[in-house]
Amino acid sequence: MAVTLSAGVRGALTSLQSVTSQSTGIQNRLATGKKVNSAVDNPVNYFTAVGLNDRSSQLTGLLDGISNGIQTVQAASKGIDGITKLVGSLQSTIKQAQADAAQNRPTKAGTALATATEAAVTSKSLKDIALDKRITDNNAAVANDATATYSGNIGGPALAAGSESMTSIYLKSDTNTYTASFKSTTATVRDVVNEINKSGVATAFVDEKGQLNIKGNGSEEVQFGIDTVVFAPAAAGAPTQTEFDTAGTASATAAATATNDNTSFGFEADDVTAGSGITGQNITSSVRSNLIQQYNDLRTQIDELAKDSGFNGLNLLQGDRLTVTFNEKGGKNQSKMDIQGTNLTSDNLGIISANNTKITGFTNFQNDADLAKAGESLNSALTSLKSLSSTFGANLSVAQTRQDFTKDMANVLTIGADNLVNADVNAEAASLLALQTRQQLSQTALSLSNQADQGVLRLF
Known part of the structure; x- marks a missing residue:
C-alpha cells in the first residue's frame, strides 16, 4: 500500500535530498581537489586539460x-x-x-792577432792590441807588429800611396743573410767587430787571447766571409775618390790592384760569397x-x-x-x-x-x-x-x-590545465558549510511537517 505524504513533508524531504546531493558533490570535489573529474562533469575542460597535461609531461x-x-x-x-x-x-x-x-750557440775562433812580445812592448792586453790593429798593411816598410808608437796590422793587403780599400763582410745563418761593405783604408779590427755586431745574424768579439770569435745568434750553422779589396786611383777604370766615397762599393769596372780573403783572421776559405762554416753540431x-x-x-x-x-x-x-x-x-x-x-x-x-x-x-x-x-x-x-x-x-x-x-x-x-579542472577549495568549503546549515534547517522543517500530521491523532 502506498504511503501518501503531505505536501509539507514532501517539500521538506525534497529540499533535504537536494542539499544532501549538493553536499556529496562538494565533498567529492574537496576530496579530489578537482571540479572536473571526468568528461561527464565538463567535456570541453576535461579533454583540454588532458591535452595540456600530456604535453607538459x-x-x-x-x-x-x-x-x-x-x-x-x-x-x-x-x-x-x-x-x-x-x-x-x-x-x-x-x-x-x-x-x-x-749555452747553445755555434762559435768559432780565428788565429791570435796579437803576441806576448807585442804585449810586453806596448804594455797592453792581447785583446786591446788585436782590436786596435788595422786590417790593411799601411806600413809595409816596417814590421807589422804593434809597437809603442804603432798600432800594427793583421797583414791584410798592402796599401800603396794614394790607394783606397774596401772591406766586404758576408754572414749567413739558416735563411738569414747579411752583407755589408765599408771603406776600410784606416779601419781596425774593432771596426770589423762592430760591423758584424750590426748584422743581427751573429756577434763578434776578441777574446783575451787576441782571437776574433764569431758566435751565431741562433743555433743554426753560421757562414762567415771577409774580403778586402785595394783600389789604386791612378789605375785605368778605377773609381775616383769622390765616386768611391759616394757609392761605398766597388763598381763592376773598378780596377782592383790587390785582393785578399783576409785569411789573417784565421778562418778558412773566407769568401764573401760562401764563407766558412761555423757549426754547432757538437754543442748540446x-x-x-x-x-x-x-x-x-x-x-x-x-x-x-x-x-x-x-x-x-x-x-x-x-x-x-x-x-x-x-x-x-x-x-x-x-x-x-x-x-x-x-x-x-x-x-x-x-x-x-x-x-x-x-x-x-x-x-x-x-x-x-x-x-x-x-x-x-x-x-x-x-x-x-x-x-x-x-x-x-x-x-x-x-x-x-x-x-x-x-x-x-x-x-x-x-x-x-589545473585552472580548467581544479576546484577552488576555499569556495567549496564555504559552500559545504552553507549546505550543512541548510541541511539542518531542512531537517527541522521536515520535523515540523511531521508534527502537523500528528495533530490528527489528538482527535481520537
Missing part, C-alpha cells in the same frame, strides 16, 4: 635529455680548460729551453735535453685528458656527435640542436714531439728555430682551443636557455 620527459646534453657539453668544456692549462705548461717549457740559448745544452721528457709527457697528457672528457658515453673531444631535443614534435617540426665534436689531440693541435736531434716531424730542442716554431704552434693551439671553447660555450648557453624555457613551459601548461 612530454616536455618534462625531455628535460632529462637536455640535462644530459648540458653535462656532456660541460664535460668537454672542462676538458678544454684542462688542455689549455697543459698548453700553458708547454709554453713555459719552451721558454725555459729558450732561456738557455746562450743539457738543460734543453732535460726538458725534452717534460715536454713530451705534457704532450701525452693532452691526449689522455681529451679521452677522459666524456659524459654518459659521449665525448665531444673525441669526435662524437651530440643531439639535444627541445620539443615533443617529430619530423620537420622537431626542434633540436646538433653539436659535432672534434677529435682533439696534440697532433691535431699542431704540437709535435720533441727530441734532441734534427729529424723531420720532430721539434729539435737544441735548435732555436725549432723552438720558435714550437712556440708559434702552441700559440696557434691556444687560439684553436679558445675558438672551440667559444663554440661549446654558445651551445651550452642555448641548451641551458632551452632547459629553463622547457621547465617554465611545462609549468605554464600544468597551471593552465
Whole structure:
C-alpha cells in the first residue's frame, strides 16, 4: 500500500535530498581537489586539460635529455680548460729551453792577432792590441807588429800611396743573410767587430787571447766571409775618390790592384760569397735535453685528458656527435640542436714531439728555430682551443636557455590545465558549510511537517 505524504513533508524531504546531493558533490570535489573529474562533469575542460597535461609531461620527459646534453657539453668544456692549462705548461717549457740559448750557440775562433812580445812592448792586453790593429798593411816598410808608437796590422793587403780599400763582410745563418761593405783604408779590427755586431745574424768579439770569435745568434750553422779589396786611383777604370766615397762599393769596372780573403783572421776559405762554416753540431745544452721528457709527457697528457672528457658515453673531444631535443614534435617540426665534436689531440693541435736531434716531424730542442716554431704552434693551439671553447660555450648557453624555457613551459601548461579542472577549495568549503546549515534547517522543517500530521491523532 502506498504511503501518501503531505505536501509539507514532501517539500521538506525534497529540499533535504537536494542539499544532501549538493553536499556529496562538494565533498567529492574537496576530496579530489578537482571540479572536473571526468568528461561527464565538463567535456570541453576535461579533454583540454588532458591535452595540456600530456604535453607538459612530454616536455618534462625531455628535460632529462637536455640535462644530459648540458653535462656532456660541460664535460668537454672542462676538458678544454684542462688542455689549455697543459698548453700553458708547454709554453713555459719552451721558454725555459729558450732561456738557455746562450749555452747553445755555434762559435768559432780565428788565429791570435796579437803576441806576448807585442804585449810586453806596448804594455797592453792581447785583446786591446788585436782590436786596435788595422786590417790593411799601411806600413809595409816596417814590421807589422804593434809597437809603442804603432798600432800594427793583421797583414791584410798592402796599401800603396794614394790607394783606397774596401772591406766586404758576408754572414749567413739558416735563411738569414747579411752583407755589408765599408771603406776600410784606416779601419781596425774593432771596426770589423762592430760591423758584424750590426748584422743581427751573429756577434763578434776578441777574446783575451787576441782571437776574433764569431758566435751565431741562433743555433743554426753560421757562414762567415771577409774580403778586402785595394783600389789604386791612378789605375785605368778605377773609381775616383769622390765616386768611391759616394757609392761605398766597388763598381763592376773598378780596377782592383790587390785582393785578399783576409785569411789573417784565421778562418778558412773566407769568401764573401760562401764563407766558412761555423757549426754547432757538437754543442748540446743539457738543460734543453732535460726538458725534452717534460715536454713530451705534457704532450701525452693532452691526449689522455681529451679521452677522459666524456659524459654518459659521449665525448665531444673525441669526435662524437651530440643531439639535444627541445620539443615533443617529430619530423620537420622537431626542434633540436646538433653539436659535432672534434677529435682533439696534440697532433691535431699542431704540437709535435720533441727530441734532441734534427729529424723531420720532430721539434729539435737544441735548435732555436725549432723552438720558435714550437712556440708559434702552441700559440696557434691556444687560439684553436679558445675558438672551440667559444663554440661549446654558445651551445651550452642555448641548451641551458632551452632547459629553463622547457621547465617554465611545462609549468605554464600544468597551471593552465589545473585552472580548467581544479576546484577552488576555499569556495567549496564555504559552500559545504552553507549546505550543512541548510541541511539542518531542512531537517527541522521536515520535523515540523511531521508534527502537523500528528495533530490528527489528538482527535481520537
